[in-house]
Amino acid sequence: MIEIDSIGHFPSSPGVYIMKDAEAAVLYVGKARDLRKRIRSYFAASGDSRYQIRFLMARVTDIQFIVTDTEKEALILENTLIKKYRPKYNFNLRDDKTYFSLRMDMSSDFPRLSIIRKVTRDGARYFGPYSSASDARAVLKHLYKLFPLRHYPMETCRRRNRPCLFYQLRQCSAPCHGKISREDYMALAEGAALFLEGKNREILKIFRERMSAAAAAEEYEKAARFRDLIRSIEVTVEKQKVVAQGGDSDVIGFYREGEQLHIALLFLRGGTLTGSRNYSFSWEMDDREGIASFLNEYYNQEVFIPSEIVLPIAIADPLPQEELLSELRGRRVSITVPQRGNKLELVRLAIKNAETAAAERKKAAESGEAILQTLKERLHLHKLPRRIECYDISNIQGQMAVGSKVAFVDGKADKAHYRRYRIKGVSQSDDFAMMRELLSRRFKPGTAPDDYPDLIIVDGGIGQLNVLTHVLGDLQIADVEAAGLAKSRVDREMDAAEISRSDERVFLPNRKNPVVLRQNSAPLLLLARIRDEAHRFAVTYHKKLRGNKLLASQLEAIPGIGIKRRKELLRHFGSLKKISEATLEELRQVQGISATVAESLWKHLHENGKGDTNASPFVNFE
Known part of the structure; x- marks a missing residue:
């Protein structure tokens, strides 16, 4: 000491x-x-x-x-x-979900809303966050009915002979085909931005002024469209609950339970509560210091920074934190600790959310412990299978063979320890040999015993399990237990009227008969989820390699694209996928790619992208 x-x-x-x-x-x-x-x-x-x-x-x-x-x-x-x-006594800021936001770049000619995972400081406007992509898509679906913004990239839409189906449904104003002026489109985009920010009074004020101006100019159809838009917005606003006055705020609440500190964030946008986010981490220092450290780490990520951050307790030296956040945001950010009124009620609500999240985590942990205990007893394991790994193989007749490893800790996916493998030593369709190679590489000599799982699952029956046990024996790994999970089979007698399925079975080493867990029971569902995740991870990687090979073969078939130019394209864009997504202008900027070659490449990659839809008499804002 x-x-x-x-x-x-x-x-x-x-x-x-x-x-x-x-x-x-x-x-x-x-x-x-x-x-x-x-x-x-x-x-x-x-x-x-x-x-x-x-x-x-x-x-x-x-x-x-x-x-x-x-x-x-x-x-x-x-x-x-x-x-x-990543010190032990600092915290690693993680939560259980991936959050999404909506992005709109107002500097483009015809701004478009897109769903993104990370907020970057690129000058665009961001809205959210939303707890899932489906939530963000639901917001967009409703928004397009009020503000018919374009749905797709302009290059994609312009390749069509006519406006798309959304134009016919009056959910797109078709700027790609000149159905709306830039001025009127920007009015829609600004209205959509204000609506997402909860600034409904500003939207209604602007649109009422435009309606009056159109009526004064005797443009009655245009004035009627603004009137209908105002009514739609007013109906929507009536369903929203305003919980505070003012602009955008993040309200933070916390709950201490031993060494665990639970933090809840409430997101207020335009005075409306739009969502929440929960964190739980081990924190052995002072609560105030924990809140300050949380602010520093959370807002240094690619997240939206509001104009006000409301705290339950004061932190030491808030001014430097305000200065740093203001610099990151580009505008003034204040950190406040309310003593009364509406904001204090919001802080109490955030604290209640933190307490509820703590209780749910404790309940989930106890449930997970019970599931692992059941697995230990039913599979006759020597210890609780806290860390479970599963492996799978994906290939087409031995071609582009890949393997996957997924890891689950205490019943939850540990994606930091997911791994993908290219099978190198097997050229024919032999799943057993491929699995042997995968496992030999996973447990190569020198692998620390601390990195070993408690239980390994392979997708399959006795054959796959034997491969696993033989490899573990060859590598002299004695502390890892093994099991094979065989999918249910379709059983049908020739004279049977109905098709029946057998139960999923768990095979264990040195045991002839499988263990049959109760169907739809929590332990079996956990094993099946791990097995399916390994399969998904392997198949996704295999499809990616197939797509890359297909695109690479397409590049080889294009006149004027040789080895040197292919390498330059990959160096410039970073991947084959980004080459296929590049615009004609972006292709022309690649060193060594002439305008003629760029046009030939672009046409070849997009020749199947042309579409044709029926025209529609969408009433625009001209």
Whole structure:
């Protein structure tokens, strides 16, 4: 343990401190306005009352520091070092879902809404987040009925002879075929943006002014269209619940349960509650420090930064955090702690969400523990199968053969340990030989025993299981248990009136008869989900390789595209998929690709993309 006398050389200036153990492993990274004062607080004469802090300090043998000019620089450096070292006593910010947003680039001639996973600082406008792509698509489906924006890239639509089906349904204004002026289209785009931001009063004000202007100019059909649009928006607005006044805010609540800190975010857009997001992580430091660290890491990701962040408790030194967030956002960001009123009620709601999420996680963990215990008993395993891996093979008559490995920890997918393999040593259709190669590469000599799973599942019966057990025996891996999960089979007697299916069976080594788990039981569903995930992962990779090979063969067939130009195209775009998605102008910018060759390449890749739809008398805004 480090002594207090050894920190006398710490300066009284902003910076970052790094705590290490006896093996020089980084335990914790923190930032401070006054490094000397902050470090001394860990060595208070009375000792820190928090057990977790005392436990941390008992392991610390060295504390290093990096001085910065400002607290904002310290925040940036802290975030960088946490991402680099992933210290045990800092948290790894993860949640259970992938969130989506809507993106619209207002600088383009005819802006289009698209669903994206990450928010980047590219000048476009982002809306959301939404908890799933289906939620985002549902918003778009409703939005297109109010604001008929284009659905597809302009290049794709212009290849058509006529406007698409959405134009006939009055859900697209067909700018690709000149059915609407840019000025009127931009009015729709701005209205859609304001609607997604919850600024419905501004939309109605703008459209009422346009309706009045059209009526004054005796453009009665245009005025009637604005009137109908205003009515549609008013009906939609009546169904929305405004919970606060003002612009965009994120409201944060937290709940502490032992070493687990649960955080809930509520997203308010234009005063309307649009969604929430939950995090749970192990945090052994102070709650205020945890909230500050969360803000620094969460908003340094590719996420939307609102104008206001509402907290349940005050954090130390909020001004540098506000300054950094304002710089990232490009506009002023404030951090507030409400004491009364509507915002305090929202904070309490966020806290309630955090408590509920904690209870649900605890219940799910207990349920998962029970499922694993049942598997241990029914499959006669020596220990609880906390880490389960499954392998699968995908090929077409031995061609482009690939293998997959998926990992589940405590019943949940551990995608960081998913792996894909190109089968190299087997040229014919021999699934057993391919599985042997895959497993031999997975458990190659030198693999640390800590990286071994508790249970391995293969998709198949006795044959596949024998391959697995023989490979494990050859590699002298004795601590890993194995099982084969065979799919149900169709059983039908010649004179039977109905088709029946056999149960899914689990085969175990050195046992002739399979174990039959109760159909649709939680343990069997877990094994089937793991098996199906391995199959999906293998098939997806196989299809990708087939698509790349098909596109590569297409490039080889194009006159003027030789080896040198193919390499230059791949170097420029990075992948075959991006080559196929490139516009004609983008192809012309590739070094060594002339305008003639670019046009030939573009036509060849898109010659099957032409479409033809019937025209429609869509009433536009001209």
